[in-house]
Amino acid sequence: MTETIEKIAAISRISELFTDNFTRIGDGLSDFVNNVRQPALAAFQRMGIPSYKTESYKYTDLTRLFENERFRRSFEPDQFEVSLTDIFSCDVPEFDTHLILVVNGWYDDSNSMNKPYPDGVIIKSLKKATIENPDLVEKYYGKLANSSLDPLTALNTAFVRDGVFIYIPDNTHLSKPLQLINILRSTDDLYVTQRNLIIAGKNTQAKIMFCDHTLMPQNFIINNVTECEIGEDSVIDIYSIQNQHNKTANLTGLYIRQQRNSQLVTNAITLHGGIIRNNLNIKLDGEHATAKVCGLALSDKNQHVDNFTYIEHLKPNCKSNQLYKNILDDSSTGGFTGRIHVAPHAVKTEAYQRNNNVLLTNVAKMNTKPQLVIDNDDVKCSHGATVGRIDNEALFYLQSRGINEKEARLMLMFAFAHEVLAEVKVDQLREMIDKLVNKRLRGEVSKCHSCAMDCIR
């Protein structure tokens, strides 16, 4: 029962924080953003803090995280001298992209020095966009991320201050990828709320990458919600690379709606992080839309990675294909929930899902919940899930050919992971991720991030 009391205390603390800072939170944002805050907070109060008793958070209990009072919330951007060159002294990937820097959830001013974007493309702070481009933002803001269904989204909607707004007008093909670098940097423990809105018009093509990093060894919680509208005939790739230290809780929500004939690829690659929860909701809302949804998580120590996908087939003739893999080492835990929902009239649907997991130790734990909810008979749907270990026979085969056990294991793990990596369409990016995963499996990436040295300073 004590747990419940603590939970109630945490909820009322958050509610107080909201009431006390109501004017500060809403400062500088449009009314249509501020008007939905109160209902969103009410929805959060109703649903409470996600815990194992919440069916969709069964395997990710956030009670202890939210009970912690230590986290500061920033309602104004912190003053930091962050320069891009400094950041790349560490191993943040660098190649030819349009860079967008986000620090502690705030669109960074240094972005103004970026090279001009192609005609008509708008990339700016969401806060500014609500004032400067109200027509565009109001039409799409909060339409996909439903506060009444997910407590974290409700919290995000209640506390949103800033994030990135991206608008790609009709018939625009972006040749260079957009790279959003989310950086967490603070001298005390920090709770960050970030909200992004991406609108891709008709017949557009773009590749968008999210790179999540931490630059200081403090504890962080980041609640990051992204809404993405994809117009007819568009081809959009969304990649996310999560590489944060083990004291970070990264709670993301990605909501996507696809129109006719659009093609989507998403790939979430988790290299590091303390508690990772990725919610992904895709609405296939036009005929012949296709979605390829992938994810790879490598976890060790006592990390926790939970991928939650909800694919809604709302119109006929759509296709979706999901592939999620986890490699769990040490006492890490993993979760996967994949729900495919086929609406009553969405005939000729093809929806597939696969979740494969490898446990490397006897204390690692994997929970998986693949689900099919199908309300019509003209569909081809399947899901498969496996949990196992590295195949002893394959290991023996490699060893018998003179490869030592350690190397053989790495080869097999890398081969296992590569199936997901192969889905990355940007060659340069794929090579880079390949390298990162390789380093990660060898334990080299973690060395940098768990070291006490703060290279930036």
Place this chain on the structure above:
Amino acid sequence: MEDQNKLLHEVTGRDYRFGFVTDIETDTIVKGLNEQVVRIISAKKDEPEWMLEFRLKSYRRWLTMKMPDWAQLKIPEINYQDIIFYAAPKEQAKYESLNEVDPELLRTFEKLGIPLEEQKMLSGVAVDAVIDSVSVKTTFKETLAERGIIFCSFSEAVKHHPDLIQQYLGMAVPYNDNYFAALNSAVFSDGSFVYIPKGTRCPMELSTYFRINAQNTGQFERTLIIADDDSYVSYLEGCTAPMRDENQLHAAVVEIIALDRAEVKYSTVQNWYPGDKNGKGGIFNFVTKRGICKGISSKILWNQVETGSAITWKYPSCILIGDNSIAEFNSVALTNNYQQADTGTKMIHIGKNTKSSIVSKGISAGHSSNSYRGLVRVAPKAENSRNYSQCDSLLLGDTCGAHTFPYIEVANSSSVIEHEATTSKIGEDQIFYCNQRGISTEDAIGMIVNGYAREVINKLPMEFAVEAQKLLQISLEGSVG
């Protein structure tokens, strides 16, 4: 297509074949549930003090619980104060011969095809016929008694074998396990008790026929099966119920305990009244079934064919405690019209080298909703355990739903867990192939569905396999996707 629709309507619109009410005087108590009612039930059954304590403990626990709402089911609110919690046939005379049995009752059995007379000898089935919860007639008792096998009604067992009951009651399904298990523990009227002694192979299939008979009577069965070391038993449970307009609640509990090297096979054919074609009436079947593979190398098999009930909500489960123990779950669940089913299994691997397999075949037609929900959990110490699950759904018609919700929780790297699920409809090419060879569309669908379910039906004992096949045929002929 129009023809097919017509056919579909004809078949799905068929009246419930086993709908009749037997006119037997029943001894009921007032509607509603309170502590007094629990005491009355216990007193009527002449139970010892510890049994009453168990009931009261359960009842008090039940009061603190809430009806779970996580299932993919739409359940009308149940008014527990509007249910009669106890009904027993009034004529409780001890029958010496069949002539003394109420002839009305015998006719009921005949309609149901229970071989209570000589046919029974031929079929070799010992039937513990349960009409509205109280055991009326038990046959083959002598044969079984010779081998030391106890097969009697639950209340008899409470009187004659209190030590066994006290030792095992609530072991697999504790009184506080869930809402309906607590309710059952408080008000269960009767049920069957089976004990197979060490090293004994039960020579015949044990079978109980359930019928829900008195109007407005909740049926709260309690079954306990104990298989001692090196024993074997196959137990059959089959049900048909009279046509009824109001929803009836059935919340049974089945517990199986398998000790060292024992094997228990539990087969169910459930064909309770599913409600009419508009979704009115029908039985609510909320059952808790659980087996414990307690001993080493023990084995429990659940086989079920579910075609009846307005709402079916049950998960026959196994807890594999003993090393090298094995569990199987084979199920065919069919829903039609407005029927709903949320069924599946739980396999909890605790012992080393434990194996489980799950085969679930869902068939949905009409406006029905059919869900598979299952859990496979592997504990850290369950080394080298193995699970294979396969859940297939077949959809007939575009207004029905098929859902799959497996939960897989693995905390051990030496275990291998696999899960597969598919959803499909009957292919036009399959039907065409049959048509081309002179088989009508209706027959073709019957063939295909039976072929689809064969894997599970083959696991059933002979008598049940025949009945199950017929049931599928009745419910599905002509349902063209």
